[in-house]
Amino acid sequence: MIKIAVYGKGGIGKSTVTSNLSAALATLGKKVIHIGCDPKADSTANLLNGSPVTPVMNYMREMDEEPTSLDQITKEGFGGVVCIETGGPTPGLGCAGRGIITTFSLLEELELFKKYKPDAVLYDVLGDVVCGGFAAPIREGYAEKVLIVTSGEKMALYAANNINTAVKNFEDRSYAKVRGIVMNRRAVEGEEEKVRAFAESSGLEIVADIPRTNDIIHYEDQGKTVIEGDPELEVSKRFLTLAQMLIDEDNDENNA
Numbered sequence: 513m514i515k516i517a518v519y520g521k522g523g524i525g526k527s528t529v530t531s532n533l534s535a536a537l538a539t540l541g542k543k544v545i546h547i548g549c550d551p552k553a554d555s556t557a558n559l560l561n562g563s564p565v566t567p568v569m570n571y572m573r574e575m576d577e578e579p580t581s582l583d584q585i586t587k588e589g590f591g592g593v594v595c596i597e598t599g600g601p602t603p604g605l606g607c608a609g610r611g612i613i614t615t616f617s618l619l620e621e622l623e624l625f626k627k628y629k630p631d632a633v634l635y636d637v638l639g640d641v642v643c644g645g646f647a648a649p650i651r652e653g654y655a656e657k658v659l660i661v662t663s664g665e666k667m668a669l670y671a672a673n674n675i676n677t678a679v680k681n682f683e684d685r686s687y688a689k690v691r692g693i694v695m696n697r698r699a700v701e702g703e704e705e706k707v708r709a710f711a712e713s714s715g716l717e718i719v720a721d722i723p724r725t726n727d728i729i730h731y732e733d734q735g736k737t738v739i740e741g742d743p744e745l746e747v748s749k750r751f752l753t754l755a756q757m758l759i760d761e762d763n764d765e766n767n768a
Contacts, residue, residue, distance in 0.1 A: 514542070514632035514762045517649040517688060519639035520661030521671035525696040527555040528728060529661050529720075530636040532748075534559060535739035536755035538591025542631040545624070546593050549612050549649065551600025555636040559589030562735030567599025568615040582622050590740045594628055612637075612648050632758075639675045650679055650688035657691040657758075659719065662710070664695075664703030669710050676714050692719035694754070699724050720754040723747055 514537070518530045527548070534546040548555025553567040565587035571579050579585045589595045598615040625633070635649040639660075649655045658679050662672040672693070679690050693716050695707045711718050723746065731741035738748045 513630065514758050515654065515656040515688075516632070516659060516691075516758065517635040517637055517655035517657070518659045518661060518694075519637050519675045520694075520696075521668045522638055524661050524663060524665075524668050524671075525722075526550075526636050526639070526661050528558075528732070529659075529694055529696060529722065529751075530555060530634050531558045532737045532739050532751040533755055534593050534632075534634050535590050535737040536748075536751040537632045537634075537759070538593050539739055539743060539752065540755055540759060542755075542759065543628065544591070544593045545628060545630045545633045546589075546595050547615075547619075547633065547635050548595075548597040549615075549635055549637040549646070550598075551611065551638070553597040553599045556587075556589060556593075556595035556597060558732055558735055558737045559591075559593050559595055560587055560735070561589075563587075565595050565597055567597040568618060569599035569611040571599075572614075578618060579622070582624060582627060590737065594630070596624075612646065616648055616652065616654065639671055647678065651682060651685075653687065655688045658688050659691055659694050660716075661694045661696050662707060663698035664700035664706040665698060668698075669706065672710065673714070676716065690716060692717040694718075694720045694722060696722045697724040719757065720750055722750055 518526050520526045534544050538544050546556055566585060568585050571585055587595050598612050600611045635655055637649055638646055660672045660675050662668045676690055693711050695718050725747050727738055727745050727747055731738050738745055
C-alpha cells in the first residue's frame, strides 16, 4: 500500500498538492483514502466540489459523542477518493495536534482500512511545527514516506529543513522517511536554484516540479482539482507523473 504524508509550511500549497495527488492516483485506478490533518479542515474541499465533509473533531463537539459509523465522518469525492478531515478544537481552546491523535485512534476502532482496503492513503499535515499530534503520521507507522512541499521562499525552506530534521530523528525506529521534495513554484527570484541547493545539501530528490499557473486557481474556484478539471494540462501531467512514480515504487517494493 502507498502511504504518504505530505508536509510543508502553512499556506505553501500542501492541500493543493495532496488533493491533486489523490485525484491523480484515483485516475490511475487506485482506491484512495485522503485524510486532512489540518485544523482548517479544507484539504479535501477540491475533491468534493466544495461540499465539505464533517470533520471528526467537529462531529464529536457538536454531537457530544464519538461517531459510531464511518459514514458519519467520511464522504466520497472525485474518483471515489474517500475523504476525511480531522478538524480541530474550538479556536483558542485545546490542542489541534491532539485532535489528530484522537481521530487516528477512532479510525482504527472503526476499522477504516479494513473496510475500504485502499491502495493508497495520503495524509495532509500542517508542518510548521512537527511535534505531538502533527508528528503522528510519521511516528506511529501510518505513513511510510514523506513528501515535503516547498517553494523558494525563505520561510518555506526553513520549515522544509525543520521537517526533514524531525523525520530524520525517527529514522532509527523504522518510521517514515522523506521520499523527496515537491517544488511548488511561487515565482520567487532564483527559486529553482534555491530549492535545488536545499535539496542537494539535504541529500533529497526533487520528485515533482509544480509550475505556478492560474489553471489551479481556476479549477479550485469551481471546487475541483486540475486533474478533474483538465487532465491534459501540463500541471495535471506533473501530478500524474508523480502518482505513477509512487505506484511503480510501491510495485517494486512489493515484488522485492
